[in-house]
Amino acid sequence: MKKNQHKTETHEFNRRRFLQGLAGGTGLAVLSPTSVNAHVPSYAQTPSVLVDVTRCIGCRQCMRACKQANDLPDNTDLTADFPGSWDPEELRFDQWTVVNPATGCDTDGNEVTRNIKTQCMQCLEPTCVSVCPVGAMTKSELGPILYSADRCIGCRYCIMACPFDVPKFEWEGGMFAVIGKCQMCAHTRLAEGRLPACAESCPTGALKFGRRDSLLFEARARIKTQPERYIDHIYGEHEAGGTAWLYLSDVPFENIGFKSNVETTPMPPLTWEVLSKIPIMAGAMAGLFGTVAWSLNRREAAERQDASENQEDSE
Amino acid sequence: MNGWIFILVCLAILTWVALCLVYDKRPRFLRPVTAITVLCIWVSALWTLIRRFSEGLGAVTGMNDAAPWGLWIGADVFAGVALAAGGFVIAATVHIFRIERFEPILRPTILTAFLGYMLVAVALFIDIGRPLSWWHPLVMWQHHSIMFEVTWCVILYSTVLAIETSPPLLERLGLTRLLKLVKTTTIPVVIAGVILSTMHQSSLGSLYLIVPEKLYPLWYSPLLPVFFLISAVAAGMCVIIVESYFSAKILRRGLESMLMRDLGRAAGIILFIYLAMKMADLTARGHLEMVFEGSLQSRLFLVEMMGCVALPAILLSIRKFRLLPRGLLTAAFLVMAGIVLNRVNVSWIGMDVSDHLHYIPTWMEIALSLAFITGGTVVFFLAVHYLPIFPRAEDEQIDEQVKSLLPGSRVA
Secondary structure (H helix, E strand, C coil), rough: CCHHHHHHHHHHHHHHHHHHHHHHHHHHHHHHHHHHEEEEEEEEEEEEEEEEECCCCCCCCCHHHHHCCCCCCCCCCCCCCCCCCCHHHHEEEEECCCEEEEEEEECCEEEEEEEEEECCCCEEHHHHHHHCCCCCCCCCCCCCEEECCCCCCCCHHHHHHHCCCEEEEEECCCCCCCEEEECCCCCCCCHCCCCCHHHHHHHCCEEEEEEEEHHHHHHHHHHHHCCCCCCCCCCCHHHHEEEEEEEEEEHHHHHHCCCCCCCCCCCCHHHHHHHHCHHHHHHHHHHHHHHHHHHHHHHHHHHHHHHHHHHHHHH | HHHHHHHHHHHHHHHHHHHHHHCCCCCCHHHHHHHHHHHHHHHHHHHHHHHHHEEECHHCCCCECCCCCCCCHHHHHHHHHHHHHHHHHHHHHHHCCCCCCHHHHHHHHHHHHHHHHHHHHHHHHHCCCCHHCCCCHHHHCCCCHHHHHHHHHHHHHHHHHHHHHHHHHHHHHHHHHHHHHHHHHHHHHHHHHHHHHHHHHHHHHHHHHHHCCCCCCCCCCCHHHHHHHHHHHHHHHHHHHHHHHHHHHHHCCCCHHHHHHHHHHHHHHHHHHHHHHHHHHHCCCCHHHHHHHCCCHHHHCCCHHHHHHHHHHHHHCCCCCCCHHHHHHHHHHHHHHHHHHHHHHHHHHCCCCCCCCCCCCCCHHHHHHHHHHHHHHHHHHHHHHHCCCCCHHHHHHHHHHHHHCCCCCCCC
16 A cells, blocks of 8 residues: 555656646747757657668769759769779768768778768757757757758858768858758658658668667667677767767777767757856846945945035035 | 968058057158058958958858868957957946046047947958848847857947947037936946956857867866956956057057056956966866977967966066056057967867868958958047047147147148
8 A cells, every 4th residue: 555655656746747847848948949858858769870881882872862852963973983982072061971981990900991971960969059049050850950041140150069070161152151961851851751862872771761769779789799790889879969870880980080089968068058057147247236336336425425515514 | 472472561561550659750651651551451351352242251261161260250259359358347447346547548448349349240240151141140049059149249238339439429419418318327338238248258268168079178178258258358458558558659648657557467467367277277177288298289378378378467467567658568469469369279270170270361361350450440540539539638639639640730
């Protein structure tokens, strides 16, 4: 009986807390369209892509598919000798994903080359969304981070702040330059229930699309069943607080061009911790300076009055 | 390459003009040479602007995706805002803390700050990728962004500065009722100005809190906002010293020597606090040995901390040194150079860490920055000429002196 009662209490407590949380969450959502937690209770269902570096042959079909799906100028040269002889390509405002060979030492110390696909990592708690002053970067209901040129002012803080150096700027853009980055085909394809163009185009299964939790499960299973094939690290599981794009590799990530110094906690709190204190600080300062000014003024007025009274007395 | 030669020649001439003023040497051709140089700078800046707006930022600046913020942000905006900090410091000193002996330098200081913020606003307008959308932060709120807060603070503080600068203009126009209204609101407006300044001066540092793995450890610190605020206060005071010195020289009026010495002393104390905090911070985070590692970053950090913080702090703490106007000027100038170096270090050198620099400013970026400085100076002296900016008791005297500087009159 006692046990049961306790259980009910816990249940009640949890329900109350849940309702409070819901109310708080709704309030937060109204106040802050960018608060990611308000939208996505859990990141388990976030549309994600698992990249298996060991399976990528560097054919760059994903680059071409990306450009066609997003109406970007396509100058991908697929006629050159295949594979590995492509010129290195860089992310640009009109080139949202690239595949480049990267050479580095594997775990045995041998120099090996791997093909690395780069695009927006689609952070679960995105830095770009938190730093954008006008909400031009938003995290969609589904998860991918969208960019809206209609809101953008071109301050380039997102470029500066992105832990993966993904957003790119149209440097020759005159008065109406835009930022460009992968949006995981959220509007065009995900909304229709189709895969992102790159994932669909991959001929080798190096890109696998799915829910984040099932992809993580699969990645762990691959590492466990083939420990000789993979290193025990899923890049993106914890980087920058977790990303929707996850990478598996046989070569340590830092040796093939991945940033190894990215924080493993979400980035937005770094500035929010300071920002959220500003109203209190401002209020305190207003009170402090107001009091000082008022009291000093009053003292001066009193002194002036004394002086004039003294003058009258002497007269 | 020709552009760089042009810039170097301009810089040499401007330095020579400043030295002429400091040493009271006024060769006949001083004024025509200055005028021609300034005109050349303005023409090249105009050319830069036309190309920037037609062909894009990439056509005139050295910025790229690896270095998205260049000299216009680092030197013009970050350093410009810091250099204009004197405005809120003196306004608070006079109106809140009622230390009224600083009243004679209130108006010129506020005017300098106002012009500084106007230039910062123009620089931002030019630097953002979609200039016509500059007003978006006013209606499209995103209060999780430091940039959003900075934008609002800068706009609001510019309004505050406009109100604080207005009395001389209203006096000149004879709008006594409006003047009375402005004067009754002085204290709340000044308090608002101090709060807004504290907020955005520190927030410019907070902008970099989000990049712990990118900004070099010598500059990155959770205390960045505090460092930005403290250094801005010291630099703002030193700007007042430099500005007063040159105003006195050009307008041939007396220098408020006592006030300048006091400002210098206060700036020195603040610099010592800054230095101590910076050292304590580096020690606490275990990066003190990086100071002497010999990289480009560590060398520039040493120049910044030794040459532009420790050295002027020591000089300003020596009473005999403070009594020399040129000594005071030298120390103040070092601090000003130091704040520019610090902001450039944070926004460029500290962020551009690899075997080679991704960003090198173009001569056009420097030309536009020089145009801002010279333009601001010209507007300042025009305002001083037409408006009662300097103390009233000397009005007549100033007018005489200004007249002597106008074209057609001979400098005595």
